[in-house]
Amino acid sequence: MNTIIKGKPVADRMSEKLIKEVEVLKSKSINPKLTIIRVGTRPDDLAYEKGALGRCKKIGIETEVVELPEDVTQKDFVKELKRLNDDDLVNGILIFRPLPNHIDEGIVKYEISPEKDVDCLSPINVGKMIEGDKTGFPPCTPTAVVEILKHYNVDIQGKNIVVLGRSMVVGKPVALLLLNEDATVTVCHSKTKEIDKISSNADIVIAAIGRGRFVKENFVGESAVVIDVGINIDEDEKMCGDIDFDNVKDKASMITPVPGGVGSVTTSILAKHIVKACKQQNNL
């Protein structure tokens, strides 16, 4: 028997807690604020933006979107970013990626203030993540994976966790975060041999390979916990994860759906990071 573990209860509980924290800040005349920098109007960005703004509003976090034209120069982009770095009223800055080709992310990541970098663009925050330094901001999606496991009381310490995928966005960070939580972590990827066999020995499988319904039941051991970080669109234009949900669900003990799983928690992590940034900036 399996349990479908959804993101909404995790996000709801986090929101409740954050609402109270924001109330306390406001009673001290401190108003946490997120500024999003968006270049152009990509549908992905707009969808995530809508979710993020809604979540922040619910929690009481102020928001602002700086929309820059598709052909903004690198110089103007950085100028805008620096303005936000220096604006004491802005606590968190989120830059939608990928940036257009003519804007060099390799330069931008050194420009964003690490203290306001709520989604781990700055190498300073990447470094803090690997060191397990809790003052930093690990990326939101991998952090959501850890939050879901903890919410549903899945034991992490000493468990064998297989991470499928080694991207900078999910695979590597989630592996490091779980290693810092005392899991025994194996990272598999396209060059891994017998990937299904390795994966099927895991207590917990995290799928982040970016291939729709790639993970079948042969990847999953009896009673494993399965977390799906994939967001793919299939040939019927239906959203699906990296896990073949119908094929895997009866074998897993717990499984996250797509949509409604990890993706529903990401904006709550973002909100949590904004509140944390705001507190740190106010020495609270």
Next chain:
Amino acid sequence: MNTIIKGKPVADRMSEKLIKEVEVLKSKSINPKLTIIRVGTRPDDLAYEKGALGRCKKIGIETEVVELPEDVTQKDFVKELKRLNDDDLVNGILIFRPLPNHIDEGIVKYEISPEKDVDCLSPINVGKMIEGDKTGFPPCTPTAVVEILKHYNVDIQGKNIVVLGRSMVVGKPVALLLLNEDATVTVCHSKTKEIDKISSNADIVIAAIGRGRFVKENFVGESAVVIDVGINIDEDEKMCGDIDFDNVKDKASMITPVPGGVGSVTTSILAKHIVKACKQQNNL
């Protein structure tokens, strides 16, 4: 049958190549230079310093040691570091760690110029390592592990590698470096269950747990390649690795000794990083 794979041939081949590179630089009136900052006179530091100075001299790299008194203040330490950051004649800076308790490494690591940080103290270089950005400087000891494997033509891509230990000094960095080399990497540590069983399934075992002769033959599969990063002193005041060498050597296909293994390559990696830093600083 096993082959004992020593560090010296690796270091020698690297030195040969570096000597030529330094000659080319000198013909352009560029003199690569390392400055070591040492606080006090710990025997460990002095031993490593001797090795590093000897290696640099052999290769033609200039060296300088800034010895600071045990009771140097944090302010004076940082002042000295900044002076070296600003000194165009210094290409690489190595700070011996651990620093005395009254000097906060968490502050120092943000002060060292990332361009001169040849042993990965700066979070910028830690970040570059996880991203696989080749312009950075990963820490010398984990890099020596990868260098040894490559020197002895050990296939890394797609191999199952178990890293025993998750320190910031060796375990985590070596795992990331090998992941970027397309290995399937599992990181085990004190909280891992059945660590010997997991380790015995690996094609390559990297031991970096800091416990003398901890790894016995039950940790090692038939024909595995075994790399020992441990440096321990046993009750007879004899140096030994984390591997029980005599117990394991007949089972492994290749095994590094201690002393004479990874430790003999580390200063060559340091020299390589100094030359690389010097080239980058001169836009070569």
